[in-house]
Structure formats: structure tokens, C-alpha cells
Amino acid sequence: MVDNGSVVNLLQLSVIQKMGLESTIIRRAEVLTGFNGHTSTAIDHITLDVKTPPVVSKQTFTIVSDPSPYNGILGRPSLIKLDAVTSVKYQKIRFRIPGGGVGEIKSDQQLQQVDREDGAQADKIGWKPEEDAEDIILDPQQPEKTAKIGSRLSPDEKEELTIFLRKNRDIFAWSPSDMPGIDPKVACHKLHVDPTAKPVI
Incomplete structure (x- = not known):
């Protein structure tokens, strides 16, 4: 694909x-x-x-x-490396051939029909993103601070990722007070209202 x-x-x-x-x-x-x-x-x-x-x-x-x-x-x-151009309407890919000429790849309509049927079957099953993630506690002293990791990771991968996230938990911002050093030029909330207007109660 x-x-x-x-x-x-x-x-x-x-x-x-x-x-x-x-x-x-x-x-x-x-x-x-x-x-x-x-x-x-x-x-x-x-x-x-x-x-x-x-x-x-x-x-x-x-x-x-x-x-x-x-x-x-x-x-x-891949498309950039091939210097390729795709066409959704014509279901084709064209790419430059070094030395001159244009190459072309056409889609397989029968294979596309199989893909659509597989996709429809997946929709019936009802996949949900949250089923692929589980919560981990980053700070035992503050159990409300959690992060999500993939539930399909192996036990070793989960342990490695959990250790890494806990070790670097200080990079997470839980509230605006956790980001006191950000320049207002980078992020600043403003209310664009007429300063001469009187508030209506």
C-alpha cells in the first residue's frame, strides 16, 4: 500500500x-x-x-x-526518494527514471476489493485505541500522575519503557506552574477583546 x-x-x-x-x-x-x-x-x-x-x-x-x-x-x-507522484483518481504512481523517462505503477483492483472487505470486517469487530494501551504510575508518591504505554509490548519492553519514563518524569508538565521558564513569545494565552469595552453583567 x-x-x-x-x-x-x-x-x-x-x-x-x-x-x-x-x-x-x-x-x-x-x-x-x-x-x-x-x-x-x-x-x-x-x-x-x-x-x-x-x-x-x-x-x-x-x-x-x-x-x-x-x-x-x-x-x-519512499515517494521522496523515488521522486514519485501519486494519483488517487487514476490509482497510479509515476516516478522519474534516472537517465530519462518516467516509470509507472498501476494498482491492483482485485486486491483493493479484498482490502476493502478486510477493512469492513475490522469495523465490525469494533477496534478501540484504548484497548492497545495501559496506564503506568510515573511517581509512586503521586499515583495520579500516569502515562500510557502499549499493552502489546512484551514484559521486558514494558519494564524497559516504564523505567525510562519514570527516570525522565520531570519532563512532563502537569500544570502551567510546571512550565515557568517558557518565553511568552513561544506560548501565551490572550483574550482579544476591546480594552475600552465595559463588561456586561
Whole structure:
């Protein structure tokens, strides 16, 4: 799938496993947040040769293991590297061929129909973003101060991320009084009212 709005290229862990490359990755916790607030856990990054005939380019993918109807997503990094232009209306991608000429990739209409059916099935299940997150207490002395982490992380990843967040809990701002050093030029609340107007009671 091609997604002009994605700031990363994504690849499913199952694809890496089928390619026999799982032993080359180092598992680590990194949280990605989508447009709708859905969080995904990035496992690692991998650079692969991607063939868009006749061009072969090296593309870096973020590896995820969350359920998805797509094996991978080509985001803006790939489109920029390929110097590509997409057309939603014509379901095509065109890209510059070094040395002259324009390459073209057409969509698979039958595959799109399968994707739509998978998406409709996912809607019936009723996925909720909050089901993929759980609260952790950052400060035992102030249990009301919490943060959310992915519930699908492994126990080791949860422990590592929790320790990191607790160690750096001082960077969180819980109220305006926690940010006394911010220059008003950066953030300042103003009421744009006529100073000569009398208040109405």
C-alpha cells in the first residue's frame, strides 16, 4: 500500500520472518501514533532493496507486528526518494527514471476489493485505541500522575519503557506552574477583546 500521509515506511514482522531476516533485527520498544490516535509498537528498522522497475532503491522500513490487512506501507520517505507522484483518481504512481523517462505503477483492483472487505470486517469487530494501551504510575508518591504505554509490548519492553519514563518524569508538565521558564513569545494565552469595552453583567 502507498500512503502519502505516512511519515515512515512500514513492514510487517511476518514479512521479515518469511524472508528469513528476523535474526538480523534487534527488538526494541518504539511507539508510533497514527492519525486516529492508534498506537503501534515499532520493533526495529531494516533497509531493503525495493524494485520499482527499472529502478532499484534502498528503502528503510519500520518493522511492526500489529494486525493489518497490508504487508507493508510505502510512505513519504519512499515517494521522496523515488521522486514519485501519486494519483488517487487514476490509482497510479509515476516516478522519474534516472537517465530519462518516467516509470509507472498501476494498482491492483482485485486486491483493493479484498482490502476493502478486510477493512469492513475490522469495523465490525469494533477496534478501540484504548484497548492497545495501559496506564503506568510515573511517581509512586503521586499515583495520579500516569502515562500510557502499549499493552502489546512484551514484559521486558514494558519494564524497559516504564523505567525510562519514570527516570525522565520531570519532563512532563502537569500544570502551567510546571512550565515557568517558557518565553511568552513561544506560548501565551490572550483574550482579544476591546480594552475600552465595559463588561456586561
